Amino acid sequence: MFKSIKRNHLINEKNYLLHVPLLILAIYSVSPLVILFLNSFKSNTELMGYPLNFPVIFRFQNYIDVWRAGNYWQAYKNSFIVGLTTTIIICIIAGLAAYVLSFFKFSKMDLIAIYFLSATAIPAQIYIVPLYAYCQKLGLTNNLLGIIIIYCAYYLPFSIFLLRSYFLSIPKEICDAAKIDGCSDSQIFWKIVSPLAKSGYATLVLILAYWTWNEFFFAVTFLQNIKVQTVSIRYLRFTESHFTNFAYVSTGGIITILPIMLICILLQKRFIAGLTQGGLK
Amino acid sequence: MKKRKVWFFVLPAFLLHSVVILFPSVSTLFMSFYKWTGMGKAKYVGLENFRRLFTEDEVFWIALLNNIKWTIFFLTVPIILGIIVAFLVTNIRGEKVKSIYRVIFFLPVVIAPVVVGRIWGWIYDPFYGLFKLLFAKLGFASLAESWSWLGNPKIALFSVALVDNWHWWGFVMVVFLGACLGIDPVYYEVAKIDGANKWKQMWLITVPMISPTLAFISLMTVIWSFLAFEYVWIMTQGGPGHSTELLATWIYKKAFLTWESGYACSIAVILFILSSIFIIFFIYIRRKELNV
Numbered sequence A: 001m002f003k004s005i006k007r008n009h010l011i012n013e014k015n016y017l018l019h020v021p022l023l024i025l026a027i028y029s030v031s032p033l034v035i036l037f038l039n040s041f042k043s044n045t046e047l048m049g050y051p052l053n054f055p056v057i058f059r060f061q062n063y064i065d066v067w068r069a070g071n072y073w074q075a076y077k078n079s080f081i082v083g084l085t086t087t088i089i090i091c092i093i094a095g096l097a098a099y100v101l102s103f104f105k106f107s108k109m110d111l112i113a114i115y116f117l118s119a120t121a122i123p124a125q126i127y128i129v130p131l132y133a134y135c136q137k138l139g140l141t142n143n144l145l146g147i148i149i150i151y152c153a154y155y156l157p158f159s160i161f162l163l164r165s166y167f168l169s170i171p172k173e174i175c176d177a178a179k180i181d182g183c184s185d186s187q188i189f190w191k192i193v194s195p196l197a198k199s200g201y202a203t204l205v206l207i208l209a210y211w212t213w214n215e216f217f218f219a220v221t222f223l224q225n226i227k228v229q230t231v232s233i234r235y236l237r238f239t240e241s242h243f244t245n246f247a248y249v250s251t252g253g254i255i256t257i258l259p260i261m262l263i264c265i266l267l268q269k270r271f272i273a274g275l276t277q278g279g280l281k
Numbered sequence B: 001m002k003k004r005k006v007w008f009f010v011l012p013a014f015l016l017h018s019v020v021i022l023f024p025s026v027s028t029l030f031m032s033f034y035k036w037t038g039m040g041k042a043k044y045v046g047l048e049n050f051r052r053l054f055t056e057d058e059v060f061w062i063a064l065l066n067n068i069k070w071t072i073f074f075l076t077v078p079i080i081l082g083i084i085v086a087f088l089v090t091n092i093r094g095e096k097v098k099s100i101y102r103v104i105f106f107l108p109v110v111i112a113p114v115v116v117g118r119i120w121g122w123i124y125d126p127f128y129g130l131f132k133l134l135f136a137k138l139g140f141a142s143l144a145e146s147w148s149w150l151g152n153p154k155i156a157l158f159s160v161a162l163v164d165n166w167h168w169w170g171f172v173m174v175v176f177l178g179a180c181l182g183i184d185p186v187y188y189e190v191a192k193i194d195g196a197n198k199w200k201q202m203w204l205i206t207v208p209m210i211s212p213t214l215a216f217i218s219l220m221t222v223i224w225s226f227l228a229f230e231y232v233w234i235m236t237q238g239g240p241g242h243s244t245e246l247l248a249t250w251i252y253k254k255a256f257l258t259w260e261s262g263y264a265c266s267i268a269v270i271l272f273i274l275s276s277i278f279i280i281f282f283i284y285i286r287r288k289e290l291n292v
Helices: A002-011 A016-039 A044-049 A061-069 A072-103 A107-119 A124-137 A144-167 A172-180 A185-196 A198-214 A217-222 A231-241 A246-266 A268-278 B002-031 B048-055 B058-091 B095-110 B113-124 B130-137 B141-146 B156-181 B186-193 B198-209 B211-227 B230-235 B247-256 B261-290
Strands: none
Touching (some): A016 B156, A072 A198, A124 A144, A124 B002, A144 B261, A231 A246, A231 B113, A246 B113, B002 B261, B113 B130, B113 B230, B156 B230, B186 B198, B230 B247
């Protein structure tokens, strides 16, 4: 991909006019976020009067107030627990499955592969109703363990195929050589394949962090109790009770998006590549 | 012997997925024949739920039509925008500039839907919102108040779709950009010698060359559009009236607000049947690509 960027240089004459539509769209994309950021430091009256101005004074107090009133400490903790546990479990389970699907070929394996492939397209709306009923019976609603199990299963098919795309680029000869030296299949997986696919795991961790942090559909259904809510659902509930105070709504918004936005900007290449190539293309 | 051992490696993934997702999916099919509140005993009613769905439930048809509108919107606006912008970005000079544009357009993609919904909820607000305040400064305050983005049933769905688009089109653009950068520049060189302008280059080279990506994105768009839920739920919850109701929100309301779970399951079954053609097609395409 990067080779072709360089080669494309040849065809690009100076054409500043192309920047005009791009800049307009850049403003369209970024300005709501900039406004959100600036408004998060204003008082509500200032915001009403001057929604687009620079804040007169940066009221950091907003952040302290919202952090406390929104019970964000708890929400951050929940989101971290959910994201971290989900990621660890998926990396192991999906890694094992992806390993088999990449390095072994026999007839029934195809069926498993097709099963997981179909699963990537099964919409959550189809099974949410019975799933909720079963979880309620088992006491898994309003329960972090419940949402972790659901996320693990829900993101599993995508994760398997993402890891598989990295595993497939590992030469089979390495595994064969290891086998001759007396490695068992599980040793090959833990000691050879997984370390070689490090960047695949890193990409997966990044995407799962982003998905679990932002996830809405399951979280809004399963996490009604304030004690177990993840950040994005906490924000939804917080804004419902403070909907007239747009300054607080903005501050809460920044608190909600900040970690993921920073990660995305810092690691954007890996992030974009993982989302667009590993899984989708 | 070896083969049997390897089975154990897929087992955790398969068990987890089949218990949490396959089993409830099959349950949905069964429960659609029952009158069920989601708790306690269910009563078998045969096809009653489906009869009610097709003959009595007006909202179902409104929701279905809204889903179709939603699909048309997302098959056109973000995709056209995405292709044009991807083409423009490939044509500008400098890798740094390209990657800056890419980050900027990708930024809204990573913002949590809840926050996107609230930012735009404020921008749209007829009394305190940004559009209202801007209109007021220009002297059209009353116009802005009567022009309620989310309160007017005629445009509410479109307003919500615009918000989802703000969050979504950057992703489409970045996918297309990846495809555009893979096109051999020789094609453009030849076209330029033949006197093709930028517009022609886009239509005659870029679009045909990225058509596999285009087909894939379109297919995904259709599947996702049938499932759209978050933005409507966050911004309007299907209102005003049922003007922004979608199949997914209607299922949700039936299941978790009025506790008609059996009925909700029957809507889910219809939703699945409607999207299954596209899902099968998707699996078919992916199978070839992933070489499964």
